[in-house]
Amino acid sequence: MPAKRTRQASSLPVQWEELTASDFPKAVKRAKGVCLLPMGVIEKHGPHLPLGTDVMDVREAAIRAARDEYAVVFPPYYFGQINCAKHQPGCISIRPESLNELLQQVCDEIARNGFDKILLANGHGGNTHWLNFFCQVQLAERKDYVVYLAREAMDKEIAKQLEAKRKTNWGGHACEFETSVVMATRPDLVKLARAGDEDGRPRGRLKGLKDTFTAMWWYADFPDHYAGDARPANAQLGELALEGWARGLARLLRAVKSDKVTSRLQDEFYARADKPLAKAAPKKRR
Numbered sequence: 239m240p241a242k243r244t245r246q247a248s249s250l251p252v253q254w255e256e257l258t259a260s261d262f263p264k265a266v267k268r269a270k271g272v273c274l275l276p277m278g279v280i281e282k283h284g285p286h287l288p289l290g291t292d293v294m295d296v297r298e299a300a301i302r303a304a305r306d307e308y309a310v311v312f313p314p315y316y317f318g319q320i321n322c323a324k325h326q327p328g329c330i331s332i333r334p335e336s337l338n339e340l341l342q343q344v345c346d347e348i349a350r351n352g353f354d355k356i357l358l359a360n361g362h363g364g365n366t367h368w369l370n371f372f373c374q375v376q377l378a379e380r381k382d383y384v385v386y387l388a389r390e391a392m393d394k395e396i397a398k399q400l401e402a403k404r405k406t407n408w409g410g411h412a413c414e415f416e417t418s419v420v421m422a423t424r425p426d427l428v429k430l431a432r433a434g435d436e437d438g439r440p441r442g443r444l445k446g447l448k449d450t451f452t453a454m455w456w457y458a459d460f461p462d463h464y465a466g467d468a469r470p471a472n473a474q475l476g477e478l479a480l481e482g483w484a485r486g487l488a489r490l491l492r493a494v495k496s497d498k499v500t501s502r503l504q505d506e507f508y509a510r511a512d513k514p515l516a517k518a519a520p521k522k523r524r
């Protein structure tokens with residue numbers, strides 16, 4: 239019966255791990271070949287948030303986005319760049335060469351399962367440089383898929399509302415915002431009473447080197463791996479942030495689905511890179 243069929247189609251889970259093998263091909267088709275890969279890490283989040291905060295947050299936003307604009311959301315991915323929190327309990331830091339290798343293999347496997355577009359959604363600040371680099375090196379070898387990175391994934395209108403509502407004007411890690419998001423999704427895991435136990439203000443210990451970059455930049459400012467003051471955090475702010483993030487990701491999913499240019503240019507580039515000295519056929523002169 240058609241009504242039943244519609245109901246079944248709309249109940250197709252967005253999470254990869256919740257799909258059955260028999261439903262998987264339908265999901266790939268419905269997603270128009272787009273897999274959303276939320277990325278995080280496992281690291282200390284101040285004195286009050288769970289180690290897996292980044293993955294929990296970005297995955298929640300990704301799942302909401304994919305329910306709005308269907309895509310398959312890859313299972314929790316905890317392996318990111320996190321050397322700067324190795325001095326804190328519970329941190330898992332993978333060697334840089336393995337990070338790249340693992341993510342490439344995961345992308346290859348996603349593509350082998352029928353997807354030709356992979357959208358990376360990052361939930362961890364320490365992944366930023368690496369994920370841009372990862373996208374750049376996709377040109378190193380021919381691929382039959384395209385990797386996109388969601389760079390601006392917050393809805394602009396909601397971003398303005400968030401700015402107006404926030405009580406602290408600085409942060410970035412286990413701060414008012416991040417804590418609010420966990421309060422919206424997993425309040426049982428937030429120990430807000432501990433948020434003032436450590437000082438999340440920047441120490442400014444490398445102030446004289448502001449036009450250079452070293453691996454110590456973060457530790458110099460935030461030795462406790464806490465950047466912000468989470469005390470004013472609240473679930474309403476977190477819910478708004480999640481809504482903005484999900485809306486922004488859904489917009490990017492639509493843009494990626496309708497993109498026909500990148501894969502064509504990528505193929506053209508690989509062909510030319512194989513024979514850089516080959517001249518294009520000369521144009522006829524009149």
Ligand SMILES: [Zn+2]
Nearest residue numbers: 291292412416
């Ligand atoms: Zn975080």
